[in-house]
Amino acid sequence: xxxxxxxxxxxxxxxxxxxxxxxxxxxxxxxxxxxxxxxxxxxxxxxxxxxxxxxxxxxxxxxxxxxxxxxxxxxxxxxxxxxxxxxxxxxxxxxxxxxxxxxxxxxxxxxxxxxxxxxxxxxxxxxxxxxxxxxxxxxxxxxxxxxxxxxxxxxxxxxxxxxxxxxxxxxxxxxxxxxxxxxxxxxxxxxxxxxxxxxxxxxxxxxxxxxxxxxxxxxxxxxxxxxxxxxxxxxxxxxxxxxxxxxxxxxxxxxxxxxxxxxxxxxxxxxxxxxxxxxxxxxxxxxxxxxxxxxxxxxxxxxxxxxxxxxxxxxxxxxxxxxxxxxxxxxxxxxxxxxxxxxxxxxxxxxxxxxxxxxxxxxxxxxxxxxxxxxxxxxxxxxxxxxxxxxxxxxxxxxxxxxxxxxxxxxxxxxxxxxxxxxxxxxxxxxxxxxxxxxxxxxxxxxxxxxxxxxxxxxxxx
Amino acid sequence: xxxxxxxxxxxxxxxxxxxxxxxxxxxxxxxxxxxxxxxxxxxxxxxxxxxxxxxxxxxxxxxxxxxxxxxxxxxxxxxxxxxxxxxxxxxxxxxxxxxxxxxxxxxxxxxxxxxxxxxxxxxxxxxxxxxxxxxxxxxxxxxxxxxxxxxxxxxxxxxxxxxxxxxxxxxxxxxxxxxxxxxxxxxxxxxxxxxxxxxxxxxxxxxxxxxxxxxxxxxxxxxxxxxxxxxxxxxxxxxxxxxxxxxxxxxxxxxxxxxxxxxxxxxxxxxxxxxxxxxxxxxxxxxxxxxxxxxxxxxxxxxxxxxxxxxxxxxxxxxxxxxxxxxxxxxxxxxxxxxxxxxxxxxxxxxxxxxxxxxxxxxxxxxxxxxxxxxxxxxxxxxxxxxxxxxxxxxxxxxxxxxxxxxxxxxxxxxxxxxxxxxxxxxxxxxxxxxxxxxxxxxxxxxxxxxxxxxxxxxxxx
Numbered sequence: 001x002x003x004x005x006x007x008x009x010x011x012x013x014x015x016x017x018x019x020x021x022x023x024x025x026x027x028x029x030x031x032x033x034x035x036x037x038x039x040x041x042x043x044x045x046x047x048x049x050x051x052x053x054x055x056x057x058x059x060x061x062x063x064x065x066x067x068x069x070x071x072x073x074x075x076x077x078x079x080x081x082x083x084x085x086x087x088x089x090x091x092x093x094x095x096x097x098x099x100x101x102x103x104x105x106x107x108x109x110x111x112x113x114x115x116x117x118x119x120x121x122x123x124x125x126x127x128x129x130x131x132x133x134x135x136x137x138x139x140x141x142x143x144x145x146x147x148x149x150x151x152x153x154x155x156x157x158x159x160x161x162x163x164x165x166x167x168x169x170x171x172x173x174x175x176x177x178x179x180x181x182x183x184x185x186x187x188x189x190x191x192x193x194x195x196x197x198x199x200x201x202x203x204x205x206x207x208x209x210x211x212x213x214x215x216x217x218x219x220x221x222x223x224x225x226x227x228x229x230x231x232x233x234x235x236x237x238x239x240x241x242x243x244x245x246x247x248x249x250x251x252x253x254x255x256x257x258x259x260x261x262x263x264x265x266x267x268x269x270x271x272x273x274x275x276x277x278x279x280x281x282x283x284x285x286x287x288x289x290x291x292x293x294x295x296x297x298x299x300x301x302x303x304x305x306x307x308x309x310x311x312x313x314x315x316x317x318x319x320x321x322x323x324x325x326x327x328x329x330x331x332x333x334x335x336x337x338x339x340x341x342x343x344x345x346x347x348x349x350x351x352x353x354x355x356x357x358x359x360x361x362x363x364x365x366x367x368x369x370x371x372x373x374x375x376x377x378x379x380x381x382x383x384x385x386x387x388x389x390x391x392x393x394x395x396x397x398x399x400x401x402x403x404x405x406x407x408x409x410x411x412x413x414x415x416x417x418x419x420x421x422x423x424x425x426x427x428x429x430x431x432x433x434x435x436x437x438x439x440x441x442x443x444x445x446x447x448x449x450x451x452x453x454x455x456x457x458x459x460x461x462x
Numbered sequence: 463x464x465x466x467x468x469x470x471x472x473x474x475x476x477x478x479x480x481x482x483x484x485x486x487x488x489x490x491x492x493x494x495x496x497x498x499x500x501x502x503x504x505x506x507x508x509x510x511x512x513x514x515x516x517x518x519x520x521x522x523x524x525x526x527x528x529x530x531x532x533x534x535x536x537x538x539x540x541x542x543x544x545x546x547x548x549x550x551x552x553x554x555x556x557x558x559x560x561x562x563x564x565x566x567x568x569x570x571x572x573x574x575x576x577x578x579x580x581x582x583x584x585x586x587x588x589x590x591x592x593x594x595x596x597x598x599x600x601x602x603x604x605x606x607x608x609x610x611x612x613x614x615x616x617x618x619x620x621x622x623x624x625x626x627x628x629x630x631x632x633x634x635x636x637x638x639x640x641x642x643x644x645x646x647x648x649x650x651x652x653x654x655x656x657x658x659x660x661x662x663x664x665x666x667x668x669x670x671x672x673x674x675x676x677x678x679x680x681x682x683x684x685x686x687x688x689x690x691x692x693x694x695x696x697x698x699x700x701x702x703x704x705x706x707x708x709x710x711x712x713x714x715x716x717x718x719x720x721x722x723x724x725x726x727x728x729x730x731x732x733x734x735x736x737x738x739x740x741x742x743x744x745x746x747x748x749x750x751x752x753x754x755x756x757x758x759x760x761x762x763x764x765x766x767x768x769x770x771x772x773x774x775x776x777x778x779x780x781x782x783x784x785x786x787x788x789x790x791x792x793x794x795x796x797x798x799x800x801x802x803x804x805x806x807x808x809x810x811x812x813x814x815x816x817x818x819x820x821x822x823x824x825x826x827x828x829x830x831x832x833x834x835x836x837x838x839x840x841x842x843x844x845x846x847x848x849x850x851x852x853x854x855x856x857x858x859x860x861x862x863x864x865x866x867x868x869x870x871x872x873x874x875x876x877x878x879x880x881x882x883x884x885x886x887x888x889x890x891x892x893x894x895x896x897x898x899x900x901x902x903x904x905x906x907x908x909x910x911x912x913x914x915x916x917x918x919x920x921x922x923x924x
Contacts, residue, residue, distance in 0.1 A: 218586075462676070
């Protein structure tokens with residue numbers, strides 16, 4: 001007989017009820033009486049576990065009765081409805097085969113563990129309810145994003161991980177090298193990068209956007225979905241050194257188009273998870289974040305609000321008393337301001353547009369006022385900024401002037417300027433931090449708990 | 463009026479014929495006569511470009527007539543059938559708006575360029591026919607892989623890029639660091655990794671498999687899809703320093719299950735591209751690799767052959783005269799042997815199984831003969847090995863013994879041994895080099911031409 005997954009059994013119960021099935025899984029609990037017992041097993045394909053009833057008619061009843069939490073088993077038997085019980089059906093075992101036993105030292109005995117403790121066993125925590133829910137949803141969110149963009153004809157571009165440039169002139173980057181650190185080749189106080197693998201200094205990417213733009217100017221609509229890195233030593237709940245990012249980019253598109261696709265995308269992804277992971281969301285709503293389901297349903301049904309930065313500052317200034325950081329035109333908005341806008345003022349997601357040019361990146365399109373750029377941040381209740389994007393400067397002269405003002409190395413960006421010399425188009429895009437989206441959709445509050453193997457300052461396990 | 467993509471127009475022509483449309487795109491060619499002209503434009507959404515006819519009734523006829531290759535335009539007009547012409551329809555322009563002009567220095571004038579030359583302009587080459595075909599197919603292959611696994615309930619796991627371990631004890635790895643290379647902190651001749659970002663020595667991953675196994679032991683069926691790295695200085699057509707890999711892993715599964723899913727996956731992906739990129743494949747078949755379509759259709763229809771390594775060696779030994787490397791039991795198979803098996807002996811894809819343990823990785827399951835392991839390579843005509851996989855050793859004692867034989871650091875692999883202590887299951891998986899698959903499906907022979915921004919020794923542009 002073939003092994004049937006619990007997902008199939010739960011989603012097509014009618015087909016399996018009153019038939020003989022073979023299932024596999026790991027023991028979640030085992031209660032035995034004198035001549036029968038209940039085994040709860042999960043095979044990882046479905047959130048809800050299966051109850052197995054076994055009797056002393058089994059030749060290995062004694063072995064079954066001793067099975068510990070975590071043991072792997074294969075069970076054959078008949079699936080029968082249990083209308084009077086909590087669970088809809090149970091499996092009446094005709095045989096239980098031990099695939100792999102477990103040991104008493106198994107760290108996941110049946111009791112609640114703190115998330116902090118579970119972080120110390122990243123190789124085992126996916127077996128718990130919370131992480132079964134989180135990581136299945138993570139997988140679904142990833143696939144929903146791909147589906148969303150592919151259905152709309154966007155081309156998936158793998159922008160490079162190792163790079164010789166620094167997208168935003170910004171950040172602290174990880175260096176990538178094959179030079180021996182014990183004896184770095186030096187001459188006159190300079191590292192001899194000619195001897196490094198690529199013949200130059202290289203780092204891990206902080207964004208694929210500029211590379212993505214080159215493909216948008218060929219395929220019109222593209223998206224990236226890959227890992228990005230920041231070597232920031234900030235030890236917060238929201239920052240990891242390695243995280244994934246989605247960066248769509250569209251040619252022949254303006255800031256309105258960017259907002260339209262961003263709103264559509266968020267709703268699509270949330271809707272996908274609502275439909276495909278109802279058991280997981282129910283669990284998270286009950287044990288992790290009581291307002292989760294309401295919030296997700298609310299977003300899907302809302303029309304996102306829109307406000308300019310200048311208008312938003314006027315609104316916020318009236319409330320300066322309540323803020324730690326006082327607001328004035330020209331300042332960057334802090335999370336407290338963002339959350340006030342989306343949670344108190346609009347009570348739904350809001351796009352804030354047209355930020356002062358000096359607090360935004362060089363590539364954003366200068367507005368006619370000469371002071372602001374066509375930037376947009378999408379703020380959502382409970383978290384603040386979830387998406388940042390912009391229309392890009394498509395005018396060769398204006399872009400060059402801005403880069404010169406910022407004393408950037410024009411030669412390094414020759415390829416980027418070329419896009420404005422040869423068939424430039426109005427175009428724009430945005431970045432969605434994937435983990436931030438997963439946190440939002442699962443209600444988890446620490447980024448370490450939505451990354452399979454989180455990398456943060458001082459922490460790189462497995 | 464809204465801009466309509468050429469994909470929509472070509473795939474739903476009936477809907478658009480004899481209606482007014484607005485399209486956007488980049489000029490591929492422009493032929494003008496005294497009082498009319500033909501513009502061929504591509505918007506990147508569909509492989510076939512659109513012919514636009516314009517007349518001197520346009521107020522900017524002179525401007526239109528001068529439009530150079532690469533310029534970006536927006537055209538309004540009526541779509542009319544052209545039953546007597548090569549193309550099925552053309553657009554009779556009522557207006558042509560120049561979105562972004564181009565310059566005479568545009569490198570992609572209408573003539574054939576060599577692939578070598580195009581590699582020097584990675585930011586522009588996606589605008590050529592060849593790379594329009596290659597990179598759209600690359601995107602489709604990626605999505606088909608996701609769809610294949612998601613439809614079967616596999617959970618997508620993002621295994622880490624930065625790692626403190628070396629999966630196969632194998633390879634030359636890139637080091638990742640925030641230590642200043644000009645003045646690496648040293649003490650008694652040792653690099654002080656305590657001062658590095660993660661407090662230890664870290665590198666770029668060469669495989670996500672071991673991490674993937676931890677998730678398979680929780681979710682049963684999982685897959686990874688992410689970038690992997692090799693700092694090998696080999697400058698061949700088939701090696702890149704940065705490439706993407708797919709690594710499915712299944713619990714409660716043996717080598718047969720691994721082969722079954724691998725065969726199914728390859729056929730699914732090829733079928734997906736045959737259906738969704740017929741124009742691109744037609745082009746590649748005509749200009750890049752004449753046998754491409756035959757080969758792809760053949761694979762979809764074949765049942766893959768199976769042979770053990772020992773049987774394969776017997777077959778190959780009889781042909782030792784023709785090989786550069788002579789075959790004997792215990793040797794690794796070279797590409798010449800692999801291609802002979804799949805192209806001459808079986809004339810279809812073939813799985814070679816049960817390799818000598820000494821030429822395979824430590825984690826592969828020891829067969830009962832004590833000499834071979836439950837490994838499998840999938841060989842395909844035209845390329846040789848495209849997939850390598852195995853059933854994993856699930857017995858704690860046997861695995862530990864093998865690791866001790868190989869003098870591995872058991873402490874570093876404690877997590878991996880844990881999987882054999884707590885509910886071990888028979889399990890297995892494989893790795894598919896994504897670029898190798900894309901090369902196979904596009905007929906491109908150099909890995910630099912299927913990577914958007916290839917990284918090879920001495921080469922890290924953009």
